[in-house]
Amino acid sequence: MSDFRFDLISGGPSGPRLGRVHTAHGAFETPAFLPVGTQAAVKTLSPEEVRELGAQAILANTYHLHLRPGSGVVRELGGLHRFMNWNGPILTDSGGFQVFSLSELRTLTPEGVTFRSHLDGSSRFLSPELAVGIQEDLGSDIMMVLDECLQYPASFEQAAASLELTLAWAARCKEAWRGRNALFGIVQGGAYPELRLRSAAGLCAIGFPGYALGGFSVGEPPALMYDLVGATAPHLPADKPRYLMGVGTPRDLVEAVDRGIDFFDCVMPTRNARNGSLFTAAGTLNIRNAAHAADPAPIETGCPCAACRGYSRAYLRHLSLCRETFGLRLNTIHNLSYYQRLMAGMREAIAAGRWTSFRDGFRAAQTAKKD
């Protein structure tokens, strides 16, 4: 019997939804943003800090952890939760994104993917069954089926073939799944609404505890992604969570919640923080810009995060230019704080029945930034 359950508190097959995802390691409120901890660490932060910033669940990666330290090591040490000292829900990506991001290093067959390890060049095979087995070894609460994350642009024929492969892999993953945790299917189909619906229907026929939308933010225009998400979401079961993989910008999150998405993961707040790009309600700022050289103001006035409470832009710029690790930490704390507060704001707006004004206010601020 699985410990996984989704309670839809408000909303339906489309439009903004409020919910709660329950797992063996606790629950998280949706709409939610999951910080990315690919290698069993949210870069630069401790699990306690990630928790304090408001994150209730995080993401880790099957492919990376399988290569190093190895899923067997993690299993022997009591699973990912104990290994990294994070006792909340963990979602693991299957390695499907590495099919895309490491496309130079892999060959794809109906059986699975053969990677040339980016660490030592050795050959590593990943099949749907192995991906599930590794994720079970890791002990993740939400596992993802192995999929092919298709590049953009792709022809209709390419997207159709890719979709069929992912669908066949999804069926094999479900077959291999022992049912102790959750397994999510992944909708593919490129930029073709017709194929997205075909993919969604195929996955629903197999049946999963939750559904993800994959293959986005790979170079397509944002408006195209919004249209595709809006077209696909209503065709997924209303009582199952929807997860938009690898997305996105603050604007992406608001637009996707508006179209019925429940949760997200993205490297953007953490990676951009390390590169000096910081998110604020007034837009993004690059802390390395000379304009901040002697600026005593915090990143964002009124922000409750530790970086804004104690440190000036001038100091953060200095740390960033010096490449001090403390600067990476403070920037990451701010960006994750911003993302978590954005999600909390969305949940409150939906719960209070003022989603439309929240959304329109956000859009207006976005437009104002461009002028």
Place this chain on the structure above:
RNA sequence: GUGGGUGUAGCUCAAUGGUGGAGCACCUGACUGUGGCUCAGGGGGUUGAGGGUUCAAAUCCCUUCACUCACC
């Protein structure tokens, strides 16, 4: 004091008579199921100073200044 060497972008250095460049630094931008990486643009010069030779001088000649090494 004598003899030698070196003076070119913020720094380290290319360019041996024919439109003064590179790396780093600096300044902007990008980053979406993670490489802290990387990538794309940009600003920068009276070639220490002054004079001469030449169609043409960073480059050859003279003077001078600075730095540096060796020797009195």
